Amino acid sequence: MNEIYYVIVAPIFFGLLGFLINRLRTEFDLVAFILTLWYAIRIFIATRTQIISYNVASIIGIDFRFYADSLAGFIVLFNAIFAILIWLYSLRAMSKAPRERAYYLYVALTLSAANGVVLSGNLIFLLLFWNVLVFSLYGMLQVGKVYSSPAARKAITIIGVSDYVMMLGIVIFLVRTGNLNFPLENTVLFTDVWLVVSYVMILAGVLAKLGTVPLHTWIPEASKVLPASTLAFIPGSLDKLLGFYLLMRISYHIFDITKYVPLQLTLMIIGSVTIIFMALMALLQKDAQRLLAFSTVSQAGYMVLGVGTGIPIAIAGALFHMLNNVFYKSALFLSTGSVDYRTKTTDLDSLGGLGVKMPYTLFTFVVAALALSGVPPLNGFYSKWMIYQGIIEMSGKIDIWFVFLICAMFGSILTLAYSLKLIHSIFLGERPKELSKVREARFEMVVPALVLALGCIAFGIFAQALPLRHLILPSLGYDIGEAGFWSPTLATVLIIVGIIVGVIVYLMGTAMKPRRTRVFVGGEIMEEEAARMTGPNFYSSVNSVEMLKKTYDFGEGGAFDFYNYLRGAAGGIAIVSRDVIDRIITSIYRIIGRIATIVGKLTSLLHTGELYTYVGWIFLGGIVILLILVF
Amino acid sequence: MIGLDFFVDQYGIFLSVIFIFIGLMSLIYGLATNREKGHRLEFYIMLFLIVGSGVGVALSYNLLLMYILWEISTFAVWRAVAYYRGDGEISASTLTFLVNFAAATLMLIGFSILYLDNGTFNLTEIIVINDTAAILILIGILTKSVTIPLHIWLAPAYNAIPSAIGASLAGIAENLGAILFLRLFTMGNYGAPGFFNTVAWIAIISSIIGGGVALRVNKLRSLLAFSTISQLGFVILAFAVGGTYGILGGVLYIAAHALAKSGLFYGVGVIEDATGEDDMRNVACLLRLSPVLAVSMAMLVGSIIGFFPMLGFFSKLTVVIGAVEKTAYFGIGAIVAAIFTLLYNARFYHELFFGERCDVYKLRAKRPSYTGVAVAFILAIVSLLLGIFFYQPVYYLTTGGL
Numbered sequence A: 001m002n003e004i005y006y007v008i009v010a011p012i013f014f015g016l017l018g019f020l021i022n023r024l025r026t027e028f029d030l031v032a033f034i035l036t037l038w039y040a041i042r043i044f045i046a047t048r049t050q051i052i053s054y055n056v057a058s059i060i061g062i063d064f065r066f067y068a069d070s071l072a073g074f075i076v077l078f079n080a081i082f083a084i085l086i087w088l089y090s091l092r093a094m095s096k097a098p099r100e101r102a103y104y105l106y107v108a109l110t111l112s113a114a115n116g117v118v119l120s121g122n123l124i125f126l127l128l129f130w131n132v133l134v135f136s137l138y139g140m141l142q143v144g145k146v147y148s149s150p151a152a153r154k155a156i157t158i159i160g161v162s163d164y165v166m167m168l169g170i171v172i173f174l175v176r177t178g179n180l181n182f183p184l185e186n187t188v189l190f191t192d193v194w195l196v197v198s199y200v201m202i203l204a205g206v207l208a209k210l211g212t213v214p215l216h217t218w219i220p221e222a223s224k225v226l227p228a229s230t231l232a233f234i235p236g237s238l239d240k241l242l243g244f245y246l247l248m249r250i251s252y253h254i255f256d257i258t259k260y261v262p263l264q265l266t267l268m269i270i271g272s273v274t275i276i277f278m279a280l281m282a283l284l285q286k287d288a289q290r291l292l293a294f295s296t297v298s299q300a301g302y303m304v305l306g307v308g309t310g311i312p313i314a315i316a317g318a319l320f321h322m323l324n325n326v327f328y329k330s331a332l333f334l335s336t337g338s339v340d341y342r343t344k345t346t347d348l349d350s351l352g353g354l355g356v357k358m359p360y361t362l363f364t365f366v367v368a369a370l371a372l373s374g375v376p377p378l379n380g381f382y383s384k385w386m387i388y389q390g391i392i393e394m395s396g397k398i399d400i401w402f403v404f405l406i407c408a409m410f411g412s413i414l415t416l417a418y419s420l421k422l423i424h425s426i427f428l429g430e431r432p433k434e435l436s437k438v439r440e441a442r443f444e445m446v447v448p449a450l451v452l453a454l455g456c457i458a459f460g461i462f463a464q465a466l467p468l469r470h471l472i473l474p475s476l477g478y479d480i481g482e483a484g485f486w487s488p489t490l491a492t493v494l495i496i497v498g499i500i501v502g503v504i505v506y507l508m509g510t511a512m513k514p515r516r517t518r519v520f521v522g523g524e525i526m527e528e529e530a531a532r533m534t535g536p537n538f539y540s541s542v543n544s545v546e547m548l549k550k551t552y553d554f555g556e557g558g559a560f561d562f563y564n565y566l567r568g569a570a571g572g573i574a575i576v577s578r579d580v581i582d583r584i585i586t587s588i589y590r591i592i593g594r595i596a597t598i599v600g601k602l603t604s605l606l607h608t609g610e611l612y613t614y615v616g617w618i619f620l621g622g623i624v625i626l627l628i629l630v631f
Numbered sequence B: 001m002i003g004l005d006f007f008v009d010q011y012g013i014f015l016s017v018i019f020i021f022i023g024l025m026s027l028i029y030g031l032a033t034n035r036e037k038g039h040r041l042e043f044y045i046m047l048f049l050i051v052g053s054g055v056g057v058a059l060s061y062n063l064l065l066m067y068i069l070w071e072i073s074t075f076a077v078w079r080a081v082a083y084y085r086g087d088g089e090i091s092a093s094t095l096t097f098l099v100n101f102a103a104a105t106l107m108l109i110g111f112s113i114l115y116l117d118n119g120t121f122n123l124t125e126i127i128v129i130n131d132t133a134a135i136l137i138l139i140g141i142l143t144k145s146v147t148i149p150l151h152i153w154l155a156p157a158y159n160a161i162p163s164a165i166g167a168s169l170a171g172i173a174e175n176l177g178a179i180l181f182l183r184l185f186t187m188g189n190y191g192a193p194g195f196f197n198t199v200a201w202i203a204i205i206s207s208i209i210g211g212g213v214a215l216r217v218n219k220l221r222s223l224l225a226f227s228t229i230s231q232l233g234f235v236i237l238a239f240a241v242g243g244t245y246g247i248l249g250g251v252l253y254i255a256a257h258a259l260a261k262s263g264l265f266y267g268v269g270v271i272e273d274a275t276g277e278d279d280m281r282n283v284a285c286l287l288r289l290s291p292v293l294a295v296s297m298a299m300l301v302g303s304i305i306g307f308f309p310m311l312g313f314f315s316k317l318t319v320v321i322g323a324v325e326k327t328a329y330f331g332i333g334a335i336v337a338a339i340f341t342l343l344y345n346a347r348f349y350h351e352l353f354f355g356e357r358c359d360v361y362k363l364r365a366k367r368p369s370y371t372g373v374a375v376a377f378i379l380a381i382v383s384l385l386l387g388i389f390f391y392q393p394v395y396y397l398t399t400g401g402l
Helices: A003-018 A022-049 A070-093 A101-117 A124-140 A148-176 A193-210 A217-222 A229-254 A261-283 A290-309 A312-343 A357-374 A379-396 A401-427 A443-461 A464-476 A486-508 A540-542 A546-556 A564-608 A611-630 B012-035 B038-059 B063-081 B089-118 B131-142 B154-160 B163-171 B173-186 B193-216 B220-242 B242-275 B291-305 B311-326 B328-352 B368-389 B391-399
Strands: A052-059 A062-068
Touching: A003 A022, A003 A101, A022 A052, A022 A062, A022 A070, A022 A101, A022 B291, A022 B368, A052 B391, A062 A070, A062 A124, A070 A101, A070 A312, A070 A443, A070 A464, A070 B154, A101 A124, A101 B038, A124 A148, A148 A193, A148 A217, A148 A290, A148 A564, A148 B311, A193 A229, A193 A261, A193 A290, A193 A540, A217 A229, A217 A290, A217 B173, A229 A290, A229 A312, A261 A290, A290 A312, A290 A357, A290 A379, A290 A401, A312 A357, A312 A379, A312 A401, A312 A443, A312 A464, A357 A379, A357 A401, A357 A443, A357 A486, A357 B311, A379 A401, A379 A443, A401 A486, A401 B291, A443 A464, A564 B328, B012 B038, B012 B163, B012 B173, B012 B242, B012 B368, B012 B391, B038 B063, B038 B163, B038 B173, B063 B089, B063 B154, B063 B163, B063 B173, B089 B131, B089 B154, B131 B173, B131 B193, B154 B163, B154 B220, B163 B173, B163 B220, B163 B242, B163 B311, B173 B220, B173 B242, B193 B220, B193 B311, B193 B328, B220 B242, B220 B311, B220 B328, B242 B291, B242 B311, B242 B368, B291 B311, B291 B328, B311 B328, B311 B368
Parallel strands: none
Antiparallel strands: A052 A062
16 A cells, blocks of 8 residues: 555655745645645545555564554545645735745645554554654744744643653553554553553643643644644644544553543543633633634533543544534634734734625634534534533443533533624624725635535535545444434423523623613714724623633633643752752862862971971881881 | 773664764864864864774773773863863863762772672673672763763863864763663673662653753753753663663664754854854844754754654653663653753753744844854754664664664
8 A cells, every 4th residue: 555655755755845946836735735635535445445554664673564444544534635725725825924935844744744643553653753743833833923932832842741741651551561563453451550541641642632621721822823824724623633533542442441430531521621611711812813722622622522431422423523623613713814814913802894895704704603603503513412412321321421411511602602702703793994995815715714614514414424424433433323313302401401501601690780881972073983892892791700700810820821830840840950959969079179178288288398397207107117017 | 901802793883983973073163163273283182082082982892991991081071171271161171080080080990899800801701790899880980971960070061162072072972981881781790680770760860950950051051061961861771771672772862862962062152153142041033043053953952852853752762661661660750851851952942043022133143154054954964864764773773784
C-alpha cells in the first residue's frame, strides 16, 4: 500500500517545494492537497473491507509499522478534506499577511504529521509524528493577525508538557506489557496499577490535543490574536480529529475502560465540567473569535463524555458529534473570518446588522450556529441525541448517570443562548455607521464555509442514511441497528427536565426584572449611533447574575488556567534551586576557599625570614623523622 | 603499565566523529571571529588540545592514559577560559582549574586503588572495583560532567570563555566524565546496585535543579551553563541505568546535546557580538536581526527539548525507556527534568527572538556575523538530518555495522 506513504510524504514534499519556489507556491500546494485527498480517499475505500498493516523498519526491537483500520481511514479522509477547505479559504484571507510563505508550509507539515499520527501502528512511531505537530503548531501560532508570540509560548508549553507526560505514559505502558511493539489492535486489562497510571498519562496528552479542561487555556488565548483560518484548522478541526482518534484508540483498542469504572467516571466528569464551564465562559465573551474558541472547548466535552460512557450508541454519537463539530465550528470560524476580512474587527460591540450586507455569510453562520446548538433537524441535534441515549443506557451501571445527562442538556441550553447572542450581535440588530460600506466576502472565502454549512444540513436530515450508515458505524465496526431510536416517553421526560431547568434558570436570574437604563439627551438631538444597543449589551443581564459573574471573573483572572499553576510551581522550584540550593553550595565552596586562605596565611606566618626560626624547624623535623625511624 | 592503548568500538568512533565535527565548526567560527592579534596561536592550540583529548578519551582503554588526556583537557580549558586576560576571566579560569584538578587528583587516587587491586590499568581486565575507589572516581566524573553539587566552575567558565572554544567545551570537554562512567562502570564489572541507583538519583536531582536555575537566570551564558548541567544529568542517568536502551540513549544524548549546545553557543556568540548585550532582558525581537539564525536556534532548542525531527527526540525517548525499565520512578524524575528543559528553553527562545511587544520594539544591533550564523545553521541541519534518519546512528551503535 503505497498510499500510506503518499498521504504522509506528499503534503510536506510539495509544501516544501512551494515554500522554496515562492512563485509557484499555489500550484505546488494545489498538487499537494489534491494528491493527498486522492490517496486519502483510496485509503478510506480500502480500509472499509480490510486492514492495512505492514512494517517499515525495525531497530532495537521497535517495529516501525503502518496500520490502518476503518477508523484511521475515516480520520485520514477528513484530515485531507479539511486541509483542502482551509487552504482554499486561506488563499484569499491570508494573502499579503506577514510570513504568509511560512504559513502554507506549516499547513502542509501539520497535514503530513496528522496523517502520520493516524496511520502509525505502534505507539512509539505515533509519538514521532505527534511531536512534529508541536513544532508546526508553534510556527503556525507565530503567524498572527497581531503580535501572537506570547500565545504561541503558552500553547507550546501546555502542549509540550502534556506530550512529555504522554511519552512517559507510553513508555511505562510498553515496558510494563513487556512488548515495545504493542499492536494498536490488542487489548490489555488493567491488571497493574502502573497500567492505570499510564492510561491517565496518555490521556493527558490526548485531552490537551482535544482541548478539554484543564488543558484548554491556550485556545482562548490564541483566539484573540490568530486569523480565523488557523483557528478553524488547528483547534477547530485537526486537533479534534486527532485527539478523538487517539482517545478511541487508548480507551477501546489498547485498553478497555469499560472494565474499570473509575476511569469511565473520570472521563465523564471531565467531559461534563468542560461542557458546563466553557459554555458559561462562552456566553460571557465580547469577542466573536474568543467566544467560538470557548465553544470549541465546550463541545469537546461532549466527545469525551460520549466516549466515557462506553455504550456503543454514545461512542458512535461522540464520533458523529466530533465530525459535526468540525463541520459547524469550521464554518463558524470561517464566517467570522469573512466578517473580520471586511470589517477588520471581531469585537461584538462594534458589529451588528450585517445580515443584509453579507447574505451568504449570514446563511452559513445561522445554519452552523443552529447546528451547534442542536436544533433539529440539523446534524448537531442528532449526535447530541445519541449521546443522551448512551448516558441513559448507563443507568444500570452507575447511579449518578442523570447528573451527566443534566449537565449535557444544560450545556446544550447554554449553547443555544450563546449561538443566538452571536447571530444577534453580528448579523441582526442595528448596524454601526462605519459598517455601512461592507460587502459580501470574496468568493473563495464564501465557498468553503458554504460547503461546510450545506454539509451540516445534509448530515442532519439524512443522518441515518448518509453519515451514520456510511461513515460513522463502519468506522467503529459497530452494528447498532436503527441508531438513535425515538422513544416518546423518554422524549417527554427530557422535555419536562428541559422545562424545569429553564424555569430554574429563569427564577435564578434577573430575567424577571428587566434592566432599564435611562437615557439623558440633555436637550440635544439624539443621534442614532448613541442609542445603538450592541449585542453584548443586550445580553449583559447575564453577566450580572452573581454566580455567573464570579465564574467569569475567576476565568478571566486565570484561576482555571493550568498554565499559571504550572508556571507557579516551576517558578517556585526555580527560586528554591537558585536562591537556596545553588547559593548554599556556592557558600560551601567559598568556605573551603576561606579555609585554604587562612591556612596559607598561618603558614606564611612561619616564614619570618630569620635564620634561627628556620634552623629551629629543621631541628624539629629531624627529631620527628628520627622518632619515626626508631619506633 | 601505560602505552598508547587505543581501541576502536562503535561508541568511540561515533563520539569521535561528533567531537571532530564540532571541533571543525569551532575552528571555522574561530577563524572568522577571532581577529585579535596578540595570542591567537594559544586559541588554536587549546582548541586542538580539547578536541584531541576528547577523541583520545573516547578511544582509549587504559585508565592512566585516560587520566593524562583528561588533565590535558583540563589544562586546555583552563587556558581557554583565561583567554581574554581580564580579572574576571583569570579568576574564573583559576576556579575551573582548581576544582577540576582537585577532583581529578581524587580520581587518580581511585585509579591507583584499582591498579593495586587488579594489577593493571587496562579497562577490560579490571575485575575488582573497590567501593572507595568507585566513589573517588565518581567525584572526578561528576566534576568533569558537571553535576550538582560539583558544578560550581561551569557558569563562570562559560561567561569568560570565547564563544568558539566555549562551543568545544560544551560539546566535547564536558562529556569526558560521562564517557569514563560508561567505560568503567556501565560496561564494566562493578556490581553494586545501590551505587547505580544513587548516581541515577543524583543525576535526576541535578538535572531538575539545573533546569530550575536556568529558568531564573538572565545572563545568556549562565543559562547555557545551567542548561548543560540539566542535560548532562540525563546522560549520567542513562549510563547509570544501563542496559541496551540506557547505553544507546546516553551515547545518542551526548551527540544530540553536543551538537545542539555548541550550536546554541555560536548563536549566543553571534547575538552578543551583534547587540553587545549578554543579558536576556535587554534583547528582544532578534527574529528581525536574522531569520536564518532564528530558524537554526529554533531547531537547536527543539533538539535540546526533544521534539521529533531533531536528534534530541530519539535520544530522550531511549533514555526514558532505559530509565523506566529500571523503575518507573526514574522515568517520572526524568520527565520532570524534561519539563523544566521545555520551560527554560521556551523562555530563552521567546525572550530572545520575540519578547512581549515586537511590533513596537526598536532593535539596535550590528549586522550579525555570516560565518557564525552559517555555523549554527550547519549544526542545526546536522541535528535535523540525524534526527530524521535516526535509524542510521541507532543501527550503527547497536550493531556496529553501517
